Amino acid sequence: MSAMRGIKVLELSESVSGEYCGKLLSDFGAEVIKLEKPGTGSPTRRLGPFAAKGDDNERSGLFAYLNTNKRSVALDVTTVAGSAALQKLLNHVDVVIDDHASGWLKDIGLDPETLDGKWPKLVLCSITSFGQSPPEDRVHAEDFTVFQASGLGYHTPSGSADDMPPLKGAGRFLTSYEAGLDAALCISASLYEREVSKQGRFIDISKQQVLASRLDYVLGQMVAGDMDVSTNRTQFDLFGPAGIFRCRDGFAYIWMSAPSHWDGLRKLLGDPEWMNEFPERWLERECTPERVKLCRQYIAEWLATQEKEKVAAEAQKLGLILVAVNNAEDLKASPQYAFRKFFAEVNHPVLGAALHPTVPYKLSATPAQITAPAPLLGQHTSSMGEQP
Amino acid sequence: MTQRMRGGPLEGVRVVELTKVWAGPYVGKLLAFLGAEVIRIESLDSLDVTRTYGVKDINKAPGFQAVNPQKLSVQVDMKKPEGIKLVLDLLSKSDVVVENLRPGAVKRLGLGYDVVKASKPDIVFVSMGMYGSEGPLSYQTGYAPCFAALGGLSLLVGHENSPPGAMNIRYADSTFGAAAAFATVAALLHRRRTGEGQFIDVSAVESMTSMIGDTIMDYSLNDVVHECDGNLHAEMAPHGVYRCANGEWLSIAVSSEETWHSMSRLMGQTNNALFSTHAKRKANEAQLNQAVSAWTADRDVHELVELLQANGVAAAKSQSSVDLVADPHLWARGFYREVTDKTGQAKNIIGPSWKMSREAAITDAAPQLGEHNAYVFGELLGLSAEQQQQFTDSGITR
Numbered sequence: 001m002s003a004m005r006g007i008k009v010l011e012l013s014e015s016v017s018g019e020y021c022g023k024l025l026s027d028f029g030a031e032v033i034k035l036e037k038p039g040t041g042s043p044t045r046r047l048g049p050f051a052a053k054g055d056d057n058e059r060s061g062l063f064a065y066l067n068t069n070k071r072s073v074a075l076d077v078t079t080v081a082g083s084a085a086l087q088k089l090l091n092h093v094d095v096v097i098d099d100h101a102s103g104w105l106k107d108i109g110l111d112p113e114t115l116d117g118k119w120p121k122l123v124l125c126s127i128t129s130f131g132q133s134p135p136e137d138r139v140h141a142e143d144f145t146v147f148q149a150s151g152l153g154y155h156t157p158s159g160s161a162d163d164m165p166p167l168k169g170a171g172r173f174l175t176s177y178e179a180g181l182d183a184a185l186c187i188s189a190s191l192y193e194r195e196v197s198k199q200g201r202f203i204d205i206s207k208q209q210v211l212a213s214r215l216d217y218v219l220g221q222m223v224a225g226d227m228d229v230s231t232n233r234t235q236f237d238l239f240g241p242a243g244i245f246r247c248r249d250g251f252a253y254i255w256m257s258a259p260s261h262w263d264g265l266r267k268l269l270g271d272p273e274w275m276n277e278f279p280e281r282w283l284e285r286e287c288t289p290e291r292v293k294l295c296r297q298y299i300a301e302w303l304a305t306q307e308k309e310k311v312a313a314e315a316q317k318l319g320l321i322l323v324a325v326n327n328a329e330d331l332k333a334s335p336q337y338a339f340r341k342f343f344a345e346v347n348h349p350v351l352g353a354a355l356h357p358t359v360p361y362k363l364s365a366t367p368a369q370i371t372a373p374a375p376l377l378g379q380h381t382s383s384m385g386e387q388p
Numbered sequence: 389m390t391q392r393m394r395g396g397p398l399e400g401v402r403v404v405e406l407t408k409v410w411a412g413p414y415v416g417k418l419l420a421f422l423g424a425e426v427i428r429i430e431s432l433d434s435l436d437v438t439r440t441y442g443v444k445d446i447n448k449a450p451g452f453q454a455v456n457p458q459k460l461s462v463q464v465d466m467k468k469p470e471g472i473k474l475v476l477d478l479l480s481k482s483d484v485v486v487e488n489l490r491p492g493a494v495k496r497l498g499l500g501y502d503v504v505k506a507s508k509p510d511i512v513f514v515s516m517g518m519y520g521s522e523g524p525l526s527y528q529t530g531y532a533p534c535f536a537a538l539g540g541l542s543l544l545v546g547h548e549n550s551p552p553g554a555m556n557i558r559y560a561d562s563t564f565g566a567a568a569a570f571a572t573v574a575a576l577l578h579r580r581r582t583g584e585g586q587f588i589d590v591s592a593v594e595s596m597t598s599m600i601g602d603t604i605m606d607y608s609l610n611d612v613v614h615e616c617d618g619n620l621h622a623e624m625a626p627h628g629v630y631r632c633a634n635g636e637w638l639s640i641a642v643s644s645e646e647t648w649h650s651m652s653r654l655m656g657q658t659n660n661a662l663f664s665t666h667a668k669r670k671a672n673e674a675q676l677n678q679a680v681s682a683w684t685a686d687r688d689v690h691e692l693v694e695l696l697q698a699n700g701v702a703a704a705k706s707q708s709s710v711d712l713v714a715d716p717h718l719w720a721r722g723f724y725r726e727v728t729d730k731t732g733q734a735k736n737i738i739g740p741s742w743k744m745s746r747e748a749a750i751t752d753a754a755p756q757l758g759e760h761n762a763y764v765f766g767e768l769l770g771l772s773a774e775q776q777q778q779f780t781d782s783g784i785t786r
Binding site (some may be wrong): 024028062145149152153171177188205208214215220229232236253327328329332339343355357 | 586601721
């Protein structure tokens, strides 16, 4: 049984945010029909990572990841015939997801302003960089520039020197994945209401707002006047000896903020002499930059001789918060990910069998599942006649 | 008394939080912003640390207030069996319970899924843990930077040829919360259609890996392990943050030959053969970035953004906290908005990431400790004034 079985979703998206949103729904069993331009298909088909061999339209690992469980119908909605077909389809679907620039929906004949009158039961979600009607100086955007406009970029990494440039986040599409998640949340909530009210809804997701809202703990204090704002790159930071240190086989992250962490470290290291140079409870009460620097030097010397997984397991058992800094290879080998079956093998007709990362939630009655690989371009076009 | 029917898609849903710090409370906040009635159960003996950070008055803690607007608070001593009984009575009249206490803590309290399910068979029970509630490493605990490190993100952030620098230390909890909130609403939808509740087990570390799914796919398909590489991007060049006049920073991302043509014209680099195609710009990226930096160095960041945008180039100022709080677009969209606390005082908060038709009203600041005891125990649980007084006298509620 799937949580969203029988729910029909039309995906007009052509980039990562909308396709990820569609995937979150299709992996819960929603029937997602993806409209793609005949011949070329979604632009994400031309973004890597690519498999070494195969038809150019079908080699993208990005497309394969984002479009599991969906159907592909080749239809160009920007043509007159395509627009007419779209109008018919709209009478047969529950949800539409789009991630083109503001104004595009109106151009293809699906104006959010007329939604209530023309399609009163439709849930329409538009994901854009800065929301509907962006100001003139925010019309053109990519995930990276939105990340920089949201506050996350300026403060990445923590502890940055003023003369080093702010950095991108992890990977290429973190901004889009975050926005797709909030879009899926709002769509699901709207479907929940619609079961009873029979009413649709227009949802306007701004990627900038999604990222800024993820900072609510600090940004909320700032906008309330409870925390200082400044042009400091370290304005969001917590200070102390916490950080990433090199190990024999990679890196480990250690967190230290409370006496219990200091005590845990003392036990783990067998009460070394150097720890006596620090006053008890210095982490809370006398955490000076000099002490932090000295403490970090000792930790660096020690961790350089350790193996990340092993030292993390020992530390955790003593109440010390220390973890491995993992890469993709480590994750594939993780016993915890294996236990939770986080990776699922998906068989794709061109890419072959590959492990896909799945979702971070396990639902006891309606787990998300990948039952079909991403569709080939136009694979379900012929079935559209009887489909709606 | 608070107005509890506020509109929004989740109007009529009741959520109980047994949560602390940020990730769990963020779930409740998202659901409250969608219209649900969200009740935090708090105990004076085991307070959320964000109620006490940096302040003497637990009703004025800024961090707590930032993450808990539009919620209700009841105070129950959960170390006493009578207190647990009250919580179970409330859960039997609720739709969702969210917990992010330490591994095993809800079971020890006598509030595990089996117990709650016996009181309320169709409850949606949401359990949040660094590694999820079961498995060989589920005993391990950590904070946000640990989630990002374990999930594969930290290693990908940093300058070229440098050790990893990691995401901002504030990143992770809220993303974890958003993933849990989405799963919760999917389960509510299933329950509305079938009557069936369920247990949801959410992993913070996996929520992080979900933010780099395509990077993981490169390992699955091609055995490629990525490392931090500054601001480089395989499909875009230039792709960087460049220093402008007055120490301000400008981000630029060029994704097509057409936009590069526009930008190179502005820079006076139209005829530079080193940069004429994407492949050449990637091959000569150090020189490319030097040329862009030289062009931006003495110019005003706002003028550059306007100029580049007018010519179709994706560019934005890298915004500091001063810029963010002053961002007129965020104010105009209602992202920052005003609510009122119990004493009638107005306060600005961060609103939802979305706008939608028929939105839920968001009017209330975070609750004082136990502010809604009378509503919950009287109106919802039907306790008489005398019974409520007895609970207060015996310290079960305060």
